Amino acid sequence: MNNLKRILLVEDDPKDVELTLTGLAEYNLANEVVVVGDGEEALDYLHRRGKYRTRHNGNPAVMLLDLKLPKLNGFEVLQQVRADENLKLIPVVVLTSSGEERDLVRSYKLGVNAYVTKPVDFHEFVNAVKELGVFWAVINEPPPGSVNKR
Amino acid sequence: MGTQAPASKLTEQVQQTIFRYSLAFGSVAAATALGLLAYRWDLEESVLMFFVLAVALTSWYGGLWPAIVAFTVGFLVFDFCFTRPYYSLVFGREDVAYLPVFALISGLLIWFGTVRRRVESELQESRDQLEKRVVERTAELQTANEQLQNEVAERGRVEAILRERANLLDLTHDTVFVRDMNDVITYWNRGAGELYGWTKEKAVGQVSHHLMRTIFPEPLDEINAELLRTDRWEGELIHANRDGSRLVVASRWSLQRDDLGNPTAILETNNNITERKQAEEALRRSRDELEVKVKERTAQLSKMNEELQLVNKELEAFAYSVSHDLRAPVRHISGFTELLQKHAKPVLDDKACRHISMILDSANRMGTLVDDLLAFSRIGRVQTKTTTIHLDKLIRSVVAEVAPDTEGRKIAWRIGNLPICYGDPAMLRLMLGNLVSNAVKFTRTRDNAEIEISSVNETPEEVVVFVKDNGVGFDMKYKDKLFGVFQRLHSQEAFEGTGIGLATVQRIVHRHGGRVWAEGSVSNGATFYVALPKPREVKQ
Numbered sequence: 182m183n184n185l186k187r188i189l190l191v192e193d194d195p196k197d198v199e200l201t202l203t204g205l206a207e208y209n210l211a212n213e214v215v216v217v218g219d220g221e222e223a224l225d226y227l228h229r230r231g232k233y234r235t236r237h238n239g240n241p242a243v244m245l246l247d248l249k250l251p252k253l254n255g256f257e258v259l260q261q262v263r264a265d266e267n268l269k270l271i272p273v274v275v276l277t278s279s280g281e282e283r284d285l286v287r288s289y290k291l292g293v294n295a296y297v298t299k300p301v302d303f304h305e306f307v308n309a310v311k312e313l314g315v316f317w318a319v320i321n322e323p324p325p326g327s328v329n330k331r
Numbered sequence: 332m333g334t335q336a337p338a339s340k341l342t343e344q345v346q347q348t349i350f351r352y353s354l355a356f357g358s359v360a361a362a363t364a365l366g367l368l369a370y371r372w373d374l375e376e377s378v379l380m381f382f383v384l385a386v387a388l389t390s391w392y393g394g395l396w397p398a399i400v401a402f403t404v405g406f407l408v409f410d411f412c413f414t415r416p417y418y419s420l421v422f423g424r425e426d427v428a429y430l431p432v433f434a435l436i437s438g439l440l441i442w443f444g445t446v447r448r449r450v451e452s453e454l455q456e457s458r459d460q461l462e463k464r465v466v467e468r469t470a471e472l473q474t475a476n477e478q479l480q481n482e483v484a485e486r487g488r489v490e491a492i493l494r495e496r497a498n499l500l501d502l503t504h505d506t507v508f509v510r511d512m513n514d515v516i517t518y519w520n521r522g523a524g525e526l527y528g529w530t531k532e533k534a535v536g537q538v539s540h541h542l543m544r545t546i547f548p549e550p551l552d553e554i555n556a557e558l559l560r561t562d563r564w565e566g567e568l569i570h571a572n573r574d575g576s577r578l579v580v581a582s583r584w585s586l587q588r589d590d591l592g593n594p595t596a597i598l599e600t601n602n603n604i605t606e607r608k609q610a611e612e613a614l615r616r617s618r619d620e621l622e623v624k625v626k627e628r629t630a631q632l633s634k635m636n637e638e639l640q641l642v643n644k645e646l647e648a649f650a651y652s653v654s655h656d657l658r659a660p661v662r663h664i665s666g667f668t669e670l671l672q673k674h675a676k677p678v679l680d681d682k683a684c685r686h687i688s689m690i691l692d693s694a695n696r697m698g699t700l701v702d703d704l705l706a707f708s709r710i711g712r713v714q715t716k717t718t719t720i721h722l723d724k725l726i727r728s729v730v731a732e733v734a735p736d737t738e739g740r741k742i743a744w745r746i747g748n749l750p751i752c753y754g755d756p757a758m759l760r761l762m763l764g765n766l767v768s769n770a771v772k773f774t775r776t777r778d779n780a781e782i783e784i785s786s787v788n789e790t791p792e793e794v795v796v797f798v799k800d801n802g803v804g805f806d807m808k809y810k811d812k813l814f815g816v817f818q819r820l821h822s823q824e825a826f827e828g829t830g831i832g833l834a835t836v837q838r839i840v841h842r843h844g845g846r847v848w849a850e851g852s853v854s855n856g857a858t859f860y861v862a863l864p865k866p867r868e869v870k871q
Contacts, residue, residue, distance in 0.1 A: 303666040
């Protein structure tokens with residue numbers, strides 16, 4: 182729990198987690214991923230409380246956020262992140278099964294940086310995740326206070 | 332004549348004067364002659380009597396002055412012939428004796444004649460006056476008589492006119508009768524007879540309100556007050572006819588007044604509106620019933636609407652959850668099968684590999700189905716936005732979008748003039764995208780595919796665009812099945828598809844208030860027409 186990771190994956194479905202990690206593994210980014218299973222845990226991680234009390238300081242370079250989550254859903258997590266002085270600059274990418282327009286609109290209204298619908302096709306999915314990881318964790322210059330690149 | 336009349340009168344007067352004086356002289360001459368005769372026969376005592384007779388005769392017939400002349404001449408002749416000295420005018424002793432007697436008698440006679448004549452002339456005068464008055468009176472009577480005759484003739488004419496009018500009134504089917512100020516009927520036309528069943532003979536003389544058992548819409552006093560105030564009244568009355576059946580009449584009363592302005596009679600004209608009233612009543616009843624039904628139906632509908640809204644909400648929640656939850660397992664199947672294929676390929680035989688590829692195929696198909704169904708259901712749920720859309724721009728971007736699917740194929744695109752229309756951009760894009768990709772798909776077997784997109788038959792109400800291809804076409808007997816959900820006319824092997832595309836097209840077009848239809852035949856291509864209503868504001 183001490184090593185700092187650049188990608189926070191908020192996903193409750195272990196199968197999706199595995200597929201996502203498979204995608205990220207192609208660029209050796211799998212090790213850069215912290216996986217949390219619900220919204221509350223995601224906030225715990227970001228605020229360094231609960232079981233993440235001891236983790237090192239620093240925000241992830243990107244948060245991949247599912248919308249349908251137990252306890253607190255993706256929107257609620259996003260809202261709280263954007264409302265928090267220390268967290269509001271974190272780049273957030275919604276990665277969801279939903280292609281519903283209202284989800285899209287609501288996410289952007291809450292200040293999301295990107296919105297990606299998980300493709301059904303495996304290759305497309307892997308490509309999407311891979312490119313997301315590369316862009317946000319490698320190419321993009323994260324805001325101050327984020328975990329540094331290695 | 333006017334000048335002759337006095338002349339003839341003058342002549343008459345002269346003649347009369349001559350006659351009177353001739354009479355004087357004649358009678359004296361006659362008396363002289365008779366005296367001479369009497370003298371010869373020694374009857375000299377009676378001579379004077381002849382002269383007295385002459386004077387009397389002249390006085391009687393000749394008047395005062397001839398009588399005086401006769402007296403004077405007579406006495407001179409008497410003096411000359413019959414007193415001594417004979418044949419001399421010497422006034423002797425004898426004359427003194429005769430003269431007073433003669434003069435006295437003559438004077439008396441003359442006075443008597445004068446009185447007589449005066450009386451006679453007065454009589455004449457009064458008779459003349461009387462005659463004149465008689466003539467005047469006769470003339471007056473004549474005039475009066477003529478007037479009377481004129482009046483009689485006039486009255487006859489008026490009566491004829493009245494009779495004619497009364498006959499005319501009889502001709503009308505309207506009910507017309509007249510009653511006096513005591514409501515006693517004085518006139519009763521044929522229409523009244525027909526309506527109420529009472530003959531003229533029975534009705535005239537009856538009190539109308541009793542005869543017809545009138546029911547008034549307001550107190551009779553008030554009606555009469557209005558009638559006297561305004562000379563007319565209109566309203567609906569309920570009457571009874573001879574059988575006792577009730578009638579509703581539209582009644583009009585007019586007050587007749589005499590020259591002094593006193594009311595004399597009331598003319599009542601009635602129209603039978605019983606049937607109309609019954610129809611109105613029936614109409615009102617059925618309207619009431621209808622209103623009740625409408626209310627019931629409205630209540631039902633609003634309840635149904637509520638239920639529908641509830642169902643709609645459930646459906647929306649369902650679609651939402653499908654969107655989230657149904658796609659995930661499909662993705663997982665596809666993803667892990669892919670991984671399996673990748674990792675286990677060395678140890679799998681061909682059959683197993685084929686099975687794996689079938690699983691992948693099915694999973695992908697499932698994914699497409701879910702996506703299409705979601706898009707389809709979204710059409711019903713999403714609010715349409717309406718803006719002006721340049722269809723030519725839209726179609727070009729749609730055609731550009733399908734370009735990846737047309738690689739390596741020869742397709743002749745013919746894009747004609749497309750109108751501006753009004754609708755939801757995203758939906759119309761989806762609709763045209765479906766039609767165009769269908770055209771691309773079903774011309775796949777053609778070496779030279781032709782796809783035409785253009786517009787036809789623009790009317791003031793709608794724009795019509797079509798997408799025409801030279802592809803495999805379809806049998807027109809299935810044209811109604813084309814637009815049904817999951818309806819397909821081709822096998823999955825020949826042309827892949829979910830059977831949702833055209834259903835989506837139809838749904839979008841219907842949501843825009845438009846029409847969609849197709850023409851085609853097997854192997855000869857198909858044409859899909861879309862008619863969209865024009866907005867009122869954006870007339871081209």
